[in-house]
Amino acid sequence: MPMRRWLAGLTVVGLTTPLCVLGAASPVHAQDVGYVRLAHLSPDTPEVDVYLNSQSSGFKEQVFPGVGYGVMSKYLALPVGGYTVAMRLSGAAPTTPAVLTTQVSVSAGGAYTVAGVGRYAGLGLKVLKDDLTLPAENKTKVRIVQASVKAPILGVSVANGPSIAENVAFATTTDYQLVDPGNWRLMIRPAGGSGAKEVSTNLGAGSVYSLLILDSKPSGLKTELRVDALRQGGVPDGGVQTGGGGLENLKLAAMGLIGSVVLLLLAVGVILRVRRARSKVL
Amino acid sequence: MWIVGWSAVVTAVLWAVAVYVQPPPLWRPGQGIPPPPDATAMQLTGPPTWLRITKISVDAPLVPLRLEKSGELEAPKDYDTPGWYADGTPPGDTGPAVIAGHVDSRVASAVFRHLEDLRAGDLIEVQRDGVWLKFSVVSTGRYPKGHFPTAQVYGPTPDAQLRVITCGGSFDRARNSYRDNLVVFAIMKSNDY
Numbered sequence: 001m002p003m004r005r006w007l008a009g010l011t012v013v014g015l016t017t018p019l020c021v022l023g024a025a026s027p028v029h030a031q032d033v034g035y036v037r038l039a040h041l042s043p044d045t046p047e048v049d050v051y052l053n054s055q056s057s058g059f060k061e062q063v064f065p066g067v068g069y070g071v072m073s074k075y076l077a078l079p080v081g082g083y084t085v086a087m088r089l090s091g092a093a094p095t096t097p098a099v100l101t102t103q104v105s106v107s108a109g110g111a112y113t114v115a116g117v118g119r120y121a122g123l124g125l126k127v128l129k130d131d132l133t134l135p136a137e138n139k140t141k142v143r144i145v146q147a148s149v150k151a152p153i154l155g156v157s158v159a160n161g162p163s164i165a166e167n168v169a170f171a172t173t174t175d176y177q178l179v180d181p182g183n184w185r186l187m188i189r190p191a192g193g194s195g196a197k198e199v200s201t202n203l204g205a206g207s208v209y210s211l212l213i214l215d216s217k218p219s220g221l222k223t224e225l226r227v228d229a230l231r232q233g234g235v236p237d238g239g240v241q242t243g244g245g246g247l248e249n250l251k252l253a254a255m256g257l258i259g260s261v262v263l264l265l266l267a268v269g270v271i272l273r274v275r276r277a278r279s280k281v282l
Numbered sequence: 283m284w285i286v287g288w289s290a291v292v293t294a295v296l297w298a299v300a301v302y303v304q305p306p307p308l309w310r311p312g313q314g315i316p317p318p319p320d321a322t323a324m325q326l327t328g329p330p331t332w333l334r335i336t337k338i339s340v341d342a343p344l345v346p347l348r349l350e351k352s353g354e355l356e357a358p359k360d361y362d363t364p365g366w367y368a369d370g371t372p373p374g375d376t377g378p379a380v381i382a383g384h385v386d387s388r389v390a391s392a393v394f395r396h397l398e399d400l401r402a403g404d405l406i407e408v409q410r411d412g413v414w415l416k417f418s419v420v421s422t423g424r425y426p427k428g429h430f431p432t433a434q435v436y437g438p439t440p441d442a443q444l445r446v447i448t449c450g451g452s453f454d455r456a457r458n459s460y461r462d463n464l465v466v467f468a469i470m471k472s473n474d475y
Contacts, residue, residue, distance in 0.1 A: 032402075032421060033469070035440050075440040077469060111440060134437035207438050229438035230376040233369035237353030238430045239463035242394070243449030244361075246386035 034106035035075035035130075036083065039115035040067045041147035041171070042123055043215045047090035048116065051098070055082035066090050070147070070214045072113070072226055080106050085114045085125060100125045111228070113210075117171045119149060128173055132208050132229035140203040141176040141228075143210055144168050150215045151190035159185035159198060167191070173210075181205035188213060188221060197221045206231045324413060330373045332409035333364050333381060335446075338396035340364070340383075344408070347382060358383060361392035364446075370436075373408040374415045374470060378436055378443050381408075385448040385460070394448035398422070400466050406444060417444045417468035424450050424462045435465055442470035 038050050050064040064073060067090075082105050086098035102125040104112055111130035118124050128145075135141045144156050144165050152170040157163040158179070164186070165174045181203050188197045197220070203209065208228040216222040330344050346368030350356050358365040364383030371377030384392035400406075406417040425431055435445050444467070451462030 077441060132438060132440060134433040206436075227376065227440075229440050230371070231436065231438040232371045232375070232377055233367065234349055234353075235432060235436045236349055236355040236367065236370075236380070238432070239425070239427045240355050240357050240382040240447050241449070241459050242357045242382055242447065242463075243385045243453070243460040244388035244392075245453040245455070245458065245460070246389045247391055247395070248386075248453040249389065250391075 032080055032108045033077045034080055034108060034110040034112070035132075036078055036104060036106060036112050036114060037073045037075045038064055038067065038085065039072040039113055039145075040069050041115045041117045041145065041212075041214075042120060043069055043147065043149045045069065045116060045120045045123055048087045048099070049090050049092065051084075051086040051088070051094070052076075053084045053086070054078075055084060055103075063094075070212070070222070070224070072115075072212065072224075075111065078106050080108050082106075087116055087125065099123070102127060113145075115145075117147070119171075130208075130210075130228055131176055134206055134231075134235070135176075135178055135208065137178075138181075138206045138235050139178045140181045140205060141208040142179055142203065143176045144174045145210050145212045145226075146170055146172050146174075148190075148213050148215045148221055150219070151188075151195060151213075151221060153191035154213065155189045155191070156211065156213075157187050157189070159187050176208065179203060181207075186211070186223075188223065190221075195220060197223065199223045199225070201225050204230060204232070206235060324374070326372075326374050326411045326413060326415075328411045329368065330366055330379075330408045330410045330415075334407040334409070334414075335397075335400070335405070336407075337404050338394075338399055340393060342393055344381065355380065355382060361387040361390075364393055372410065373417070373444055374410055374442050376439065376442055378439050378445055379408075380436070380445050380447065382447040385450065385464075394446075397446060397448045397466060398450060398464055400446075406446065406466075406468050408444070415442075416471050418471045419466055419468045422464065422466045424464050426451070426462050427459075430463065444468040444470070 040048060047066050047068045050067055052062040053059065082103060084101060084103055086101040088096060088098050100116065100123060102114065104114055104127050106112065111132045113128040113130055115126050115128060116123055117126050142164060146154065146168045149170050154168055155163065155166040156168065164177050164179060168174055183202050186199050186201055188199065190196065207230045210226045210228055212224040212226060214222045329346065333344050334341050342363055345358055345363055345365040347356050347358065347365035348369060355367055361384045364381055366373065367380040371379045373379035383394040385394050385397065386392050400419050400422060402419050402421060404419040406419065408415045408417065446466040446468070448464050449460035449462065450464035451460055454461050
């Protein structure tokens with residue numbers, strides 16, 4: 001008969017203990033959205049209307065009308081999944097067949113530039129994968145988006161400094177290059193020696209840029225430094241010490257209280273048993 | 283006897299739950315995030331001054347935080363006052379703005395006691411130059427301090443984002459600090475909403 005009280009007491013202790021062992025560190029993705037932007041990089045293609053659709057239901061079609069050569073939209077934050085990008089000449093009815101379409105598969109934290117590239121005769125829709133991750137050593141990442149057909153091969157370097165990319169062909173995009181952050185004059189040098197262009201840039205530490213090179217009317221080159229991703233200040237080392245353990249102390253105090261109550265119940269049970277046994281004997 | 287039997291069964295079930303079932307997954311968003319507003323269009327130049335997270339009863343001023351000599355981000359001196367990394371991206375500018383606050387003191391809970399209750403879609407508001415900027419939680423994560431995901435938390439972003447940090451996990455008495463950091467990731471949403 002005293003066994004019953006013991007078992008009941010153990011049960012109570014057993015019930016309270018599991019509440020303390022839940023929880024292991026569980027890292028997850030930073031964001032379940034990705035980023036898509038659209039660009040028109042074909043010098044002899046007229047303005048286009050761009051249609052963005054999701055392959056899953058519930059997404060409202062987005063239309064970007066009158067996108068001309070050299071235009072690159074801001075990034076749109078989109079839920080992960082598959083998307084279709086279609087281009088029609090500006091003003092064409094949405095029911096007419098698209099001039100070009102392509103698919104974009106957006107993954108968590110991924111970034112993409114969907115661009116019409118090349119000359120009109122050979123126009124294509126390319127999906128560029130943009131790498132927005134933190135550059136090593138808090139340097140700067142820069143890549144060249146070469147959309148000039150009049151200067152079909154060119155090199156880019158820091159004025160009186162290191163080269164960023166050489167022999168970059170029209171309708172191509174280089175990999176990102178690591179450069180030291182700072183206020184730099186960049187030299188764009190078409191092959192053949194003439195028509196070099198200088199541009200002042202402010203390259204932030206830990207930030208990511210695409211330098212667009214475009215044909216200017218009536219002649220020459222135009223550049224646009226696009227911010228792909230930005231940050232400011234030094235990179236903190238590790239996390240933050242933002243806790244003193246008070247909640248743990250409160251939890252332990254609560255457990256101690258429960259444990260004391262259990263022991264008290266057991267003690268009462270034992271005493272009652274002993275008294276009953278004694279009274280039977282008498 | 284049947285009381286004992288049922289108690290044993292209940293205990294066994296609870297032990298099984300504790301051991302085999304993962305903690306509730308940290309939440310993910312279920313809907314699209316609209317494009318953020320153009321931060322420069324608002325022409326905000328001052329520092330953020332107030333933080334409001336209604337769901338977890340946070341309504342407090344923000345103090346500036348700087349990096350310590352060790353390179354670590356300092357914690358706010360007051361347990362009830364959160365801070366923002368003042369040499370980093372200010373909330374509302376393109377980039378990863380960082381806010382940090384205490385989960386508890388040595389003896390009591392603190393301002394970010396309930397930060398772990400935030401879920402995707404919850405609203406975080408930061409006041410700057412008299413304007414309330416709205417951020418929508420995208421996801422949360424708990425990371426061991428020894429393996430802090432620096433690039434994910436402090437890396438550059440294409441839009442205005444927020445990271446709200448406090449401590450979590452179990453408390454290491456030998457080191458007198460929590461083993462993990464809890465990070466809430468949020469993206470600025472259009473002020474039309």
